[in-house]
Amino acid sequence: MSRSTDPGHFFQSEASEAIRARRAAKSGNKNGDPIKLTSKILDVVVDPLSPTCLFVAESAGCIRKINVESKDTKIVYRGPTAPLTSVAIGGHNGQTVFAGCWDKDVWSWDRETTAVGKRYKGHSDFVKTVVCVNISGKDCLISGGADKKIIVWDTATGQRLYTIRDKMDTLLAIQHIAVDPIDSTADEIIFATSSSDPKIRRWRATLTEGEQILEDADKDAPVVSKTDGINEHETSVYRLLFDSDYGDLWSASADGNAKCLSRSRAWATEETFEQGDYVRSVALTPDWVITAGRNEDVKVWDRNTGKLHHIYDGHFEEVTGLAMMKDGREVISVSIDGTVRTWPLDKASLQTAIKEKEEKDKGVVKEVEPVVAKGLMTADEEAELAELMDDSD
Template sequence: MSRSTDPGHFFQSDASESTRARRAAKSGNKNGDPIILQSKILKAIADPFSTNSVYIAESAGCVRKVNIENRNTKSVYRGPTTPVTSVAIGGAGGNTVFAGSWDKDIWSWDRETRVIGRRYKGHSDFVKTILCTRIGGKDCLISGGADAKIIVWDTSTGERLHTLRDKSDNMMALQDLAVDIEESSDSEVVLVSASSDPHIRRWRISLSSASQIFDSSDTITSESTSSKNTILEHETSVYKVLFSGSEEDSDLWTASADGSAKCLSRSRKWGVEETYVHGDYVRAVVVTSNWAVTAGRDEDVKVWDRATGKLWHTYDGHYEEVTELVLLDEKRVLSFSIDGTIRCWPLDKVSLEAARKEKEDQLEGKVKEDPIPTTSKSLLTEDEEAELAELMGSDEE
C-alpha cells in the first residue's frame, strides 16, 4: 500500500492547518525574484571567485553552485545520500569544495570538475558547520559537529590535527564558526564558536597546539564556571557568529534563538554595543556600512539602520524559515530558505525607500497582493522531514 506524505492527509491542529494554508497561499509570490529549487536550502556561502555566484547546501544531499545573474543552477556536486548542512571553499588555490553532512562525514570535490575527493571522518554526529583557513602556511579545514567537537584538519593529507571541546564539558552542538582575522596571525588563528547553549567561545589554534582562550582576569579553578570563560550575552542558542570585516569596524555580530541579533564590541571586551530585536529565532545576520540585516524563523528579512539601531524596512516573500543571508555587495543581499527559494533584496537607499512606500500603500489598501497558490513537494520522506525538523530545532529551548 502506498503512503502519502501530503500533510493535508493527516490529522492536524487548527494552528498547524492555519500555518499550512497560509504558507500555501504565500508560496506563489514573486517577491525577491525567487530562484526556485527542489529541496530545502540549509546553508549558503558566497563564491570567492565571483560576485554573481553562491554555493548552497541542500537537504537533497548535494552542494549546488548557483549563478544569480543568469539563474543557472546546473552545477551540482553529488555524493552524500543524506542532507548536506554546510559548505566551504578552500584547499590549495581554493580549488576544493567541502561539505558537512548528516552522515557525520565531510565530503570534498574538485571545484572545476566536480569529481569526488577525500572524505574526512572523525565526528560522531552530524557535521553542522565548516570553514577553511590557513595556519602556519598549511591549508586547513575546521569543522564543528552536533557531537560538540571542533576538529582541525590538514586538507592536503586528511590528517586530524586537533580535536577541541570545552573543558567544562558543557558545550552543546556546534552551530557556527568564524575566524577573528584581527587577532589571528600567519602562525595561528583565533576561532570563535557558537553552539546550542548561550555561550560564545574563543580558541587559539596553531599547527602544534590548540586551546580555549580564557579571560586573563579570571583565575581558572576547579570551581570555575563556563560563564566566566566565555562571551555570554544571549539567553539561549547562538546560531551565527560573524565579524564585520572592515579595518575600522571588526566587531562580532551574533544571531540567537532568543529573538535578537547583537553587535558585540571588541573595544568593550565583547560587551553589547547594539541589540536588534527581530522578534523570533534569528538564524542569520549580515552587515554593511549602513545596514544590519537579520532573518530567521518568522520568514521575514529585516533591514536595520546601523546609525540609529531602528528597523528601516521588512522584506517579505519566503513562506518557510530563512536559514541564511549572503551579501553579494553593499547593495544586494540574498536570502535562502527551507522553502527552497533564493531571493535577492536591494539595499541601496533608493530601492529601500521605494519598497517602504510600496508596503505603506499595501497596508493602506492601495495595492493588493494576488498570490498564486502552489504546492512544493518535498523530496524527503515523512521520517526524514521529522528528523530535519529535529535537527533545525534541536537547539531551541
C-alpha cells in the first residue's frame, strides 16, 4: 500500500502548519536565480578544476556536479541508497570525488567517468565530514563521524591508516573538519574539528600517527594547565573555516552566532556575528562575512565594521552550505529546499539589491505566485534527516 509523504495529510500543530504554508508561499520565488534539484542538498564544494562548477551532496544518495553558469546538472555520481552528508574532491590530480554517507561508509567515484570507486569502511555511525589532504607525498582522506571517530585513510589503497580519538573522551559527534593552512607542513597536517558539543578541538596527523593538541587553559596562570578544546560557543558547532590570509578560525554554531577566533589571541573570540538562529555555514571575502542557516537568510556583513550590510532572501528551507565563486564576487548557497542560488557580492550589485529590497518592503514589487514544493523522502526519512541536521547531543 502506498504511503503519502504530503505533510498536509498528517496532524499538524498551528505553528507547524503556519510554517508549512509560509514555505509553500515562498517556494516560487526566483531570488538568487535558483537551480532546482530533486532532493535536499546537505553540502557543497567548489570544483578545484573548474571555476564555474560545484559538487553538491544530496539526500537522495548522489553527488551532483553543477555548472552554475550553464545550469547543467546532468553529471551525477550514484550508488548509495542513503543520504550523503558531505563531499570533497581529491586523490591523484584531484580526479576522485569522495562523499560521507549515512550508511557509515565513505564512497568514491572517478570524477570523469562517474564510476564508483573504493568504499572506505571503518565508521560505526553516520560519516558527517570528509576532507582531502596530502601527507608526505601521499594522497590521504580524513573523515569524521557521529561515532566520534576521526579516521585517516590512504586514498590509493583504501587502507585505514589509523583512528584518532580525543584524550579526555568528551568528544561528541563530529560535524566538520577544517585544515589549518598556516601550521600544516608537508609531513604533518594540523586540523580542527567541530562537534555536537561546544568545543572546537585541534589535531595533528602524520602518515603513521595522529593526536589531539591540547590548548592552554590560561596563558597568564603561574602554572600551565591544559584543556581539551577551544570553548567559545554555547552549544554545537557546525562549520569551521580558516582564513587563509590571517590564519584566524571562523566558526558557525547552533547558538545562533558565527565567530572569528583569533590565532594571535590563542583562539579567543575576536568578533561575533549574530545570525539569530542556527548558523550552518560561514564564508569570507576581504570585504564581507557571509552567514546562513536555519532561518533561511543569507546575511552579508561588513568585515571592517562588523555591521549587517544586507540580507539576501530566497530560500524557503534551512540553508546548509555556502561556497565562494568568481574570486569572491559571488556566493552560492544550497539548501534543504533543493535549490542552488547565486548572490552577487560586488558593491554595485549589493547596492542594487538593497534598493530592490526597500522597494519590495514598500509593496512596489509584486509578489510571486505560491508553488508548493514536493519532497522525495518519506515522513519517517524527513524526521530522521531533521534530527540529524539539528543534532546537539
